[in-house]
Amino acid sequence: MKRDAFISYSHKRDIELAQALQRGLHRLARPWTRRQVIRVFRDTTSLSANHDLWSSILRELEQTRYFIYLASPEAAQSRWVRKEIEFWLDNRPLDRFLIAVSSGRVAWDQEAGDFDWELTDALPPVLRGRFTAEPLWVDLSRIREGAKYSLRQAEFRDAVGTLAAPLHGRSKDELDGEDIRQQRLATRLRRGAITGLAMLTVTAVVAGVVAWQQRNEALDRARTSASQALAARALETLDTDPRKAAQFALYAEEAKPTADSLQAMAAAVAGNGSVERHLKSGSDEFAAFVGSRSRPPTRVAISRDGGMLAYYASFGSGKVHLYDIRAGRHLKPLPSGHDEMVGGEFQLSADGSRLVVEGYRHRVEVWDVRGARLLRAMTMGVPDELANAQKGLRALAFSTDGRWLATAQATSGTEELQISLWNVAEGQLVHEELTGSESVHVRLAFMKDSARLLALDAAAGSMRVYDPALGSWEAGRKLAGFPSDAEQVVIEPGAGQAMVWLEDGGIQVWDLGRGRPTSSRAAEAPDRIAPPGPGTALLAGAQDGEVALYDRGLGRGRILGRFSFPVQDLAISGDGRWVAAGSDDGAVSLFAAGRQGAGTALANEGGLIRGSLSDDGRFGFRSRPGKPVDLWMVGRGNTGLKRLGRIPPAAKSANGELSPAADAIAVTTDGSRAALVRGGELSFWDPRTGRRVGSSAIPGDVDSRGGGQLFFLEDDIHLVGVWDEGMLVVDSRSGEIRQMVSRDSAYFELTVSGDRRHVAALDSVSDELFVWRVAGDGRLKKIRTARMPDGSSAASISHGGEKAAVSGRDGRIFFVDVGSGRTTRGAVMSQSGHGPLVFSRDTRLAVRAFSARGDVGVRFWDTGSGDVLGTWPLMSNTSGGGAARQVEEWEDRTAVQIAPAVDGGFLALGVGGSLTRHGVEPGDWRRHLCELALGPLPKDEYDRYLGSLDVGRPCPS
Structure with missing residues (x-):
């Protein structure tokens, strides 16, 4: 136009x-x-x-x-x-x-x-x-x-x-004259219309309603446009700043829930999957010029026990902020006045009770963290008349017990560096001497015993140890081959290893105890490394704005998060569980190193592997020939598996053969009764005592094409399954057949809704999907029949029975609205998908597991349109295997089994035994992203996308 x-x-x-x-x-x-x-x-x-x-x-x-x-x-x-x-x-x-x-x-x-x-x-x-x-x-x-x-x-x-x-x-005069003429004409017409106005009152009311509807339609279109634009911006910024992507996704959903906003939220949840909390937003501009005479833009520190985080950013209040990681809350910040921090040394004691902060002109402060009070302030060396005092300390070390503090600094009257050792508790200077070197690459670290001090002169390639008990230095030691062109040196806590950045951009890892390098990396070395305590397999590293985990050989593993600006400081807890990072624009985030995809790890005491989680996600089992059948119940929330009991093995046959493994298992809601099909016999058990409580003389085996599905219905009395004789409903109290739904065994892919009031199954002969409703007497009443493509499989039904789905032979998903019978064809996907789908409780979304080319994850669909909304990666690591096992799993990923969780979302069981719970409800995603402490959308962004709309904050203040 x-x-x-x-x-x-x-x-x-x-x-x-x-x-x-x-x-x-x-x-x-x-x-x-x-x-x-x-x-x-x-x-x-x-x-x-x-x-x-x-x-x-x-x-x-x-x-x-x-x-x-x-x-x-x-x-x-x-x-x-x-x-x-x-x-x-x-x-x-x-x-x-x-x-x-x-x-x-x-x-x-x-x-x-x-x-x-x-x-x-x-x-x-x-x-x-x-x-x-x-x-x-x-x-x-x-x-x-x-x-x-x-x-x-x-x-x-x-x-x-x-x-x-x-x-x-x-001309303007002609235009003005024309306007006056039109106004006069309109006035005459207005006077003539007054008489007929009363006759048109009803018409006017109708027109007003239409106008109101048009207004609402226009507003709805504007909200749709804003939601789509914000969702697109979320996906655009996801790779550079997941925090901002989450903001845009939340506001897109708040403006109007659309398929685009769902896709953006799913991507933002995955992109922030390792984030525990975004502690401070960035300013979108460099906080300060980074150079030898500048203040550090951001500093972070984590206590070795992983309980406390301290952070400071020069953009902001000038205060040091404290975050209790275990309690998930901020403590009282340290008083303002730290805007003159220059050297940037910033360390917590091992238990997080003490914080050392470097101030102006070699001033070092020791703070009581929980009391937010200054315990001691010390001036290191003699900074008076020292031209370069503003450059700060060259090194600082804080013993794990918080008793000893050592620094290296320039001092007046000499070109050499000076080392000072203080007893912090008593406020006494224990030892002070000149190093005999002008090297700026002196590094200090306390040994594992927290008392002996190691001093490494990187330029000279030598190290020595001071023992305060003896009051003297041990004999120095030359490190043969130590690079003299080191640009940066970081000593691991406990003084076990040193990371050495070379002038050509490479990096070496040195074992200081043995005096030799253990690994070297010539390319793709991270700009910064935060090594955890001894014995932990993974390190935290940062390259530009990206934070990732690295192995001891400095090979990069999983990415934890990203920032818009380069990472300025990095810290990791002693056990390697927590990583904190701060960027050049003042943003600070805390990451959980063992978390991925926003899933919560659940206890898997049974050591379940793929295939041993029930299709309805209510229980886990282990069944082996000649062995008892072990059962576990899946608890609500994040309680994981709880052992239910076991069913004894059947007696050996006359020829001594082992009893077969179970073909099908079902368990009641309270775990008081289990149904078991084994060797063609249906029996009932109390798994808590291991006693048999009944059986049924149903001829034939459970249909193997259905994978042996057997389900209790809503009343926990009747159960449904497919036998050779057909699809049957059985009374578990008497063992009698309550209803013969079909006299043939053409039904397969039997499944039951989460509320157990609806049953769905595919017919292999007619290629039809059938849905039944459970009546009060336990009988099934057919309520929907839908024609499906030839070769359909993997039937699924939503928690309340509102929607069902099947997978076509070509990988396409078909969604059926049970009430109306409307079928929606999804996009064609690869054959990598496996297992049934899991619906969100509001049925807006469906999710299915996939594995292809070494990637493992779940794929999302919009059930209304059939559009694919994206994927989440999943990791199938062994529970309790430690960080080293995780690295192996990243190289050897395998498929996972997913099943609906009893209280929403889905469970993912990896081949190695990892069991995680993931939220799949849009409301859960929204709450999760809000829990990351995201602030409101910046005003300029809000005005650009939502300036003409009334859209509130998606997260409560």
Whole structure:
């Protein structure tokens, strides 16, 4: 659609004025018989539901005759306004560029033939030298200050007329005269219409209802467009800043729940899968110049026991913040005044009770963390008259017991470095000496016994140990081959290893005890490394804005998270469970190293492996020939497996053969009764005592095509299964057949809903899906039949029986609305999917496991449209196997079994025995992302996407 004018303006300042200007241009000189004479584009009212905003704006600019720039200092600094003007200057006539000044100054220099750029602040620099003659512009600043936005106001009418005249192709006087003529005509018609107005009252009411509906439809379209745009932005920023991606996804869902918002939330949950909490938002600009004389933008520290985190960012309050990791809450911050931290040494004691902070000019403070009080302040060396004192300490070490503190620093009167050792508890300087070296690469660390101090001179390639009990240094030791060109050296806590960054960008790992390197990496070495305590297999490393786990050979494993700006500081707990990182723009996040995909690890005391979790996710089992059948119940929430009991093996046959393994098992809700099919016999047991409590003389075996499915129904008395004799409902008290649903065994893929009030099965002969409702007497009543493609499999049904699904031979998923019978065809996927689907409780989503080319995970579908919304990675590591086992599993991934969790979401059981619970409800995703402590959307982002809508914060304050 062709446009007459395009209004470009600052959303922060002039949205109300732009609305009034658009309205005035539409109304001036408009015949009463027409809705509008000219078409004016303004982005928040004229854009269609398209998530690609710039492409939409570009199309409008290409078919617009005039460009109206609403000038102000804010608009001149707007990136979006500048892009719109640059496009016009490059592609459209300059004589159709109109200026309306909202605020600020615009001055024309007649002699220079250009704007006076010393006085002008409302125009962007891109207009410099573009005009050879003074362009048309009007001053709206007084009108804006008085908010007089009516055509009845002479000043506003005159300004609108000036801008409208070229759009209409008339002089302003002609346009004004035409407007007056139209107003008089409209007045005469209005007087004539008053008589008939009463007769049209009913019609007017109806028209009002229609108008209200149209308004709601327009608002709904605007919300849809905003939701799609925010969802697209979430996916766009996911790889660079998962925190921001989560913000955009939450606001997309808040604006309007759509398939796009679901996809964005699923991706944001996966992208933040290792995040425990986002502690501080970034500023989106560098916090400080990073150099030898600058303050550190961000510092983080984690206690070795993993209980406490301390962090500081120069963008903010200047306070040191404390976060109790075990309790999941912030403690009282340390008082302000740390904005003069320069060296950035920042360490917690092993138990997290003490924090050492380096201050200005070699001042070191020791703080009581929980009491938020200063215990001791010490000045290291003699910084007076020291020209480079502002560069801070060269090294600092804090013993694990918090008793000893050692530093290396420059001091007045000498070019050599000085080492100081303090007894913190008593506030006494125990030892102080010059190193005999000017090297800036002196590193200090306390040995495992927390008392002996190791000093490493990286430039000289030598190390020595000070024993405070002896009051002297042990004999020094030369490290043969230690690189003299080391750019950076980090000593592992306990002084076991040193990480050495080389001048060519490579990195070496040195065993200081043996005096030799253990590994070397020439490329892709992380910029920063935080080694945990001895015996932990994984390290934390950062490369630019990416935080990842590394093995001892510095091979990168799983990525924990990303930042928009490079990571400035990194810390890891002694057991390797927690990693904290802070970026150059002041953002700070805490990661759980053992978590992936936002899943919660559950206890798996039975050591279950894939295939030993029931299809309904209610219990686990282990069945082997000649062995007892062990049973575990799956608890609600995150309680994991609870041992239920065991069923003894059957007696050996006459020829001594072992009794067969169970073909099918079902357990009641309370675990008081188990049904077992073994060797063609259906028997009933109390697994808690191991006693047999009944049996049934049903002829034939359970149908093997169904995998031996057997399910108790809602009353925990009747159970349903498919035998050779057909599909049967059996009374577990008497063992009698309650109902013969079918006399043949063509049914397979039998499944029961989570509330156990609905049953679904596929017919292998007719390729039909059948759904039954469970009546009060335990009988099944057929309520839906749906034709399915040939070769369909993997039947599934939602928790409340509202929807069912099957998998086609080509990998396509088919969703059936049980109430209406409507079938939705999903997108064609690869054959890598396996097992049944799990529905969300609101049935908006369905999820299925897949494994392909070494990748293992789950795939999401929108059950309404059939669209694929994305995937989550899953890791099938062995429970209790430790970090070393996790690394092996990353190299050898295998499939997982998923099943619905009894209280929502799904369980994932890995081949190695890992059992995790994942939320699949949109509400769960929303709560999870909000728990990461995400703040509100920044104002400029909110105004761009939601400025004309009333959308509240998705997370409570």
